[in-house]
Amino acid sequence: MNETILHDTIISTDDLCVYYGDKLAVKNINMEIQRNAVTAFIGPSGCGKSTFLRCINRMNDLIPGCRVTGKIEIDGLDINQKQIRMEGLRQMIGMVFQRPNPFFKSIFENIAYAPRFHGTKKKADLEVIVEQSLRKAALWDEVKDRLHESALALSGGQQQRLCIARAIAMEPSILLLDEPASALDPISTAKIEDLILELKEEYTIVIVTHNMHQAARISDETAFFLMGELIEKDITSNIFTAPGNKKTEEYISGRFG
Amino acid sequence: MKDRLATVLLTLIAVIIIAILFGLLGFILKNGAAKLNWHFLTSPPDLLNPGGGIGPQLFNSFYLLFLTMAIALPIGLGAGIYMAEYAPDNKFTQFIRLSIEVLSSLPSIVVGLFGLLVFVNLTGWGYSIIAGAFALTVFNLPLLVRITEDAIRSVPRDQKEASYALGVTKWKTITTVILPAAIPGIITGAILASGRVFGEAAALLFTAGMSSPDLVYSNFDLNSPTSPLNVFRPAESLAVHIWKVNTEGLVPDARAVADGSAAVLVIAVLIFNIGARWFGRWLYRRMTSASAS
Numbered sequence: 249m250n251e252t253i254l255h256d257t258i259i260s261t262d263d264l265c266v267y268y269g270d271k272l273a274v275k276n277i278n279m280e281i282q283r284n285a286v287t288a289f290i291g292p293s294g295c296g297k298s299t300f301l302r303c304i305n306r307m308n309d310l311i312p313g314c315r316v317t318g319k320i321e322i323d324g325l326d327i328n329q330k331q332i333r334m335e336g337l338r339q340m341i342g343m344v345f346q347r348p349n350p351f352f353k354s355i356f357e358n359i360a361y362a363p364r365f366h367g368t369k370k371k372a373d374l375e376v377i378v379e380q381s382l383r384k385a386a387l388w389d390e391v392k393d394r395l396h397e398s399a400l401a402l403s404g405g406q407q408q409r410l411c412i413a414r415a416i417a418m419e420p421s422i423l424l425l426d427e428p429a430s431a432l433d434p435i436s437t438a439k440i441e442d443l444i445l446e447l448k449e450e451y452t453i454v455i456v457t458h459n460m461h462q463a464a465r466i467s468d469e470t471a472f473f474l475m476g477e478l479i480e481k482d483i484t485s486n487i488f489t490a491p492g493n494k495k496t497e498e499y500i501s502g503r504f505g
Numbered sequence: 506m507k508d509r510l511a512t513v514l515l516t517l518i519a520v521i522i523i524a525i526l527f528g529l530l531g532f533i534l535k536n537g538a539a540k541l542n543w544h545f546l547t548s549p550p551d552l553l554n555p556g557g558g559i560g561p562q563l564f565n566s567f568y569l570l571f572l573t574m575a576i577a578l579p580i581g582l583g584a585g586i587y588m589a590e591y592a593p594d595n596k597f598t599q600f601i602r603l604s605i606e607v608l609s610s611l612p613s614i615v616v617g618l619f620g621l622l623v624f625v626n627l628t629g630w631g632y633s634i635i636a637g638a639f640a641l642t643v644f645n646l647p648l649l650v651r652i653t654e655d656a657i658r659s660v661p662r663d664q665k666e667a668s669y670a671l672g673v674t675k676w677k678t679i680t681t682v683i684l685p686a687a688i689p690g691i692i693t694g695a696i697l698a699s700g701r702v703f704g705e706a707a708a709l710l711f712t713a714g715m716s717s718p719d720l721v722y723s724n725f726d727l728n729s730p731t732s733p734l735n736v737f738r739p740a741e742s743l744a745v746h747i748w749k750v751n752t753e754g755l756v757p758d759a760r761a762v763a764d765g766s767a768a769v770l771v772i773a774v775l776i777f778n779i780g781a782r783w784f785g786r787w788l789y790r791r792m793t794s795a796s797a798s
Contacts, residue, residue, distance in 0.1 A: 307669065312594070335672040335674060337672070338670060339671075339672040342670075342671075345667070347663060349661070349666070351664060351667065352664070361668075361673075365673045418671060
């Protein structure tokens with residue numbers, strides 16, 4: 249199954265470097281990420297995996313003093329060009345953060361927010377989008393009777409699925425998940441993992457995770473980062489059974505990190 | 506031993522502060538209590554005979570407050586948004602910050618004299634509510650800028666990130682995500698600032714003036730000097746009235762009028778303060794908890 253999906257590149261980078269001030273945080277990354285697959289980034293804290301993830305939708309632009317060099321292409325388009333419209337780029341790439349961050353609004357408004365901004369104004373259309381997004385995020389049955397109540401009343405796991413639904417509502421083609429389950433309990437984590445496996449039918453998913461078992465369970469490919477460098481990237485089963493690099497083996501066998 | 510001594514000393518200081526506050530409140534309310542009746546609150550002052558009220562002054566105070574906020578809030582809000590979201594971290598921003606601090610530490614009598622020069626004489630408006638409202642705007646603006654900036658900065662960063670990650674522009678993020686989350690803080694702060702405006706006298710002496718025409722409350726002609734809503738008429742506020750009655754009052758019951766006015770003023774300021782806290786908490790709960798719809 250892996251063999252068939254691994255030859256359709258959607259994101260590719262060429263000597264991508266990220267600097268915070270003078271400090272080089274991510275060094276010369278050359279990577280290809282496959283369409284409609286789940287790619288996991290693993291590595292110890294501070295290894296640059298989240299920083300690299302945030303290059304894909306240019307969230308690093310928000311950090312003062314952060315500079316990105318090299319090339320990153322999505323479907324052949326260089327997204328670091330000046331004339332790239334950020335609204336369009338980020339509509340194509342949904343992102344879910346480590347801590348659930350629903351808006352201080354109702355469940356309905358949380359999901360309708362982005363589609364409304366991107367041009368869907370009719371209430372009936374928005375209602376359809378909200379229902380579809382919540383269904384895809386496996387949250388509809390739990391919240392359908394209280395769509396107009398505050399999203400902050402939901403549990404942490406529900407809030408995180410709401411954030412996934414909120415991202416899906418823009419109809420992106422890529423989903424970036426930055427340690428989406430690290431703040432959740434095991435049951436909520438399992439639900440998120442099931443959801444990721446379902447969503448990869450439609451979306452390209454890139455997930456940063458601290459949890460190696462999680463990477464092994466849900467990803468098709470795994471990339472191992474260390475000290476800002478990409479050590480290796482391969483089909484997940486290879487990484488966990490026969491890693492090509494000694495450092496990878498040491499990390500996944502728990503000798504450091 | 507030293508530790509116990511410090512604890513006792515610090516507790517004592519706290520108790521003294523509370524005692525001063527309650528002593529003052531009790532004294533003012535006790536002295537003014539005799540005057541707290543409907544007649545006193547609604548009838549106009551009498552220059553010669555005892556029994557005058559503070560009706561126009563009370564109205565003027567609220568009208569001044571309303572006009573001041575109508576002018577100051579939009580400016581304060583805009584400046585606060587700029588300082589929190591747009592101002593780059595450079596010398597110019599530091600200069601703005603310094604200017605705001607200096608403005609907030611200006612004595613209010615100086616603001617009043619500045620108001621006399623600019624809003625009374627230069628504009629040709631004379632002693633008027635509008636001149637008073639502008640002077641109070643100058644006096645109040647630094648506080649409102651800081652309130653707005655603080656309220657916006659205290660909105661969690663992840664709210665902003667979530668909106669940007671959805672491809673939403675900066676301005677739209679500010680108006681649809683950040684401001685709604687900051688509103689409870691802004692409103693609480695604005696009400697507290699209102700208490701300050703309501704009790705201000707020095708900045709008004711030479712701007713809104715020390716007299717009030719006999720108001721005809723049914724007169725809605727904005728050009729008529731007796732219309733309460735005319736912004737170009739002089740308007741003595743309650744705080745100014747206390748000062749005037751105490752210094753140059755001719756009526757035999759001047760002392761009682763001053764005491765009564767002081768009690769009304771203090772009660773109003775208390776209501777603003779307590780109301781601000783209560784309203785802020787209520788608004789915050791409403792905007793964050795399950796009952797919001």
